[in-house]
Amino acid sequence: MADERDSGFVKEIRKQSADFPGWYTDVVRKAQLADYSPVRGCMVIRPYGYSLWENIRDPLDGLIKETGHENWYFPALIPLSFLMKEAEHVEGFQPEFAMVTRGGGKELEEPLVLRPTSETMIASVLRDYIQSYRDLPVLTNQWNNVFRWELRTRLFLRTLEFLWQEGHTFHETAAEAEEEVVRMLEQYRRIAEEWCAVPVLAGRKSDTEKFAGAQYSMSIEGMMVDGKALQMGTSHYFGDNFTRAYDLTFTGRTNERQYPYSTSWGVSTRMVGAVVMAHGDDSGLQLPPRIAPVQVIIIPIFRSDSERVQIDTALQQVLTDLEDIRVKVDWRDERPGFKFNEWELKGVPLRIEIGPRDLAKGEVTVVRRLNRAKQNVPLGDLGVTVPAMLEEIQAALFTRAREFREAHTVRLDSLEALVKFFDTSIGFVVTPWCGRTEDERTVKDRTTATTRVILGASGPAAQPCAICGRPASVEVAWGKAY
Ligand SMILES: [Zn+2]
Structure with a gap:
């Protein structure tokens, strides 16, 4: 490399x-x-x-x-x-x-x-x-x-x-x-x-x-x-x-x-x-705050040594307020735009931008990796606002992933419908199933999908197996797997 x-x-x-x-x-x-x-x-x-x-x-x-x-x-x-x-x-x-x-x-x-x-x-x-x-x-x-x-x-x-x-x-x-x-x-x-x-x-x-x-x-x-x-x-x-x-x-x-x-x-x-x-998305990783190696990246924006000193001084208090958070300050000699992209690629949940104009107003700009939403936060509030935002991002990532899964999960009751689904889309297909290995072979041959997990017993009414028509005993999720 x-x-x-x-x-x-x-x-x-x-x-x-x-x-x-x-x-x-x-x-x-x-x-x-x-x-x-x-x-x-x-x-x-x-x-x-x-x-x-x-x-x-x-x-x-x-x-x-x-x-x-x-x-x-x-x-x-x-x-x-x-x-x-x-x-x-x-x-x-x-x-x-x-x-x-x-x-x-x-x-x-x-x-x-x-x-x-x-x-x-x-x-x-x-x-x-x-x-x-x-x-x-x-x-x-x-x-x-x-x-x-x-x-x-x-x-x-x-x-x-x-x-x-x-x-x-x-x-x-x-x-x-x-x-x-x-x-x-x-x-x-x-x-x-x-x-x-x-x-x-x-x-x-x-x-x-x-x-x-x-x-x-x-x-x-x-x-x-x-x-x-x-x-x-x-x-x-x-x-x-x-x-x-x-x-x-x-x-x-x-x-x-x-x-x-x-x-x-x-x-x-x-x-x-x-x-x-x-x-992840086209810009790179998106890490859930609870496991992110860096939860907050701070990007100082300055043009002169005196501005740099001014920001460094203000950051001392910020770092104390955020001592329970995994924070990193990126002082490298690179353009801010370059740093924004790099930390987005690395999936850091929150970015704090701090420059002389922000400091004059006693605030910073906080940007969420999740949706790039920007928010001005008073310097003195960061110790409370940042942990709350991280919690909110953790929950939002989970909700988004669950909604994605729900949008890509269908319930079907015939082999033909299942084959048609996997021909044109991808996701989970839930069907009643009798549990026979032969059905798995049939589905794999026609779609490459396999059973992922058995979700539970099938309903009280004896439903037919979606694949072979025999009485079903369970509900199973089919999918294409890694
Ligand atoms: Zn069957």
Whole structure:
């Protein structure tokens, strides 16, 4: 990345409406969230993008701990034999294995797989810690990187290596484990909606879409500005699939050996991609204030050293008044217009312009990234007005995204109507469904759309399945997915 300023980088963003994938890559790179790396399919997360991730990660870590989980760390290298024990799991992940076969200059006796996910390692380790029903539940979480050998990659959305958290829990009863699956999905919904301002559909996945080795999976799914669905977090119920495969047992209350019931759940740096694609526009990112690395950018406008000193003096009080807000002052030797564009590209929710004329009136100009609305605010009021405006922008971004989703969601009751919808538009289609995998194949062949989540049982009146006409059991949302 040479000096991007010389190339007028704001102009180089492709238009969102004309080339959404191109727009996405341009925004991620030019807003300095992340970049390609010397290794195919792996990305470099730059400080601005990492800070955004930290602002998602930290509140999520809080929610995970509030619900009784503890952070652990398990090895990134997993013996191949561990992964081979659960048949469905290995079948699902094996094509994506990255393997270490040499170490210390010698062939290893057993290859080590760079973890694609840690169910197998954790079940193997916890065999030594779980002996009795008194040791349950065990509620673990770990923040780490995982590796999946993806053929087609996109920054933040699908890369060979990515950052995430993976929670793994073990319970005495199936009912407790199933409650856990729902509890953690709810924490994910909160992070997506309350912090990232992305409304999500939450529910069970179909059997086709579930995690390899799970009895069932649940997910949250957001709608991006191009109308496509993005799976933003998943929570899985394993029953005793993994504990049986790893012979992890405990002595129950009646003194019998039993298998614990287990779950796992994960949210990754993909969430950053969701924020870009759910809120961004032709000028670049639009960051929800709660997660924005910079919430307020102050642009001093001056022509002489004495004006500069005057503004600097006035800003001391402003910075004190805004000490709880993430504020940055841009003193760089650049034109104000250049700075406006750059911070718009970076999605900073509020811009404060301060010049000698404003100062003479004892006020500043505050501009919202959301709609570029300008407002004059007395200097002394900033400590109250700015936090209120940030709250209002957070809510407005969520409302706008929800209205967009509602405008792009239709309820249909026939295959022909569904096919016609996906021929000409994009979004979510909700239909009654019987739950058969064959229907999913039919729809995928004709539209490329897949089931995203099951929204609930179908109504009391026995409606026919929209795809095949058999009695429907559920309502399902279909969409084209990332
Ligand atoms: Zn059907």
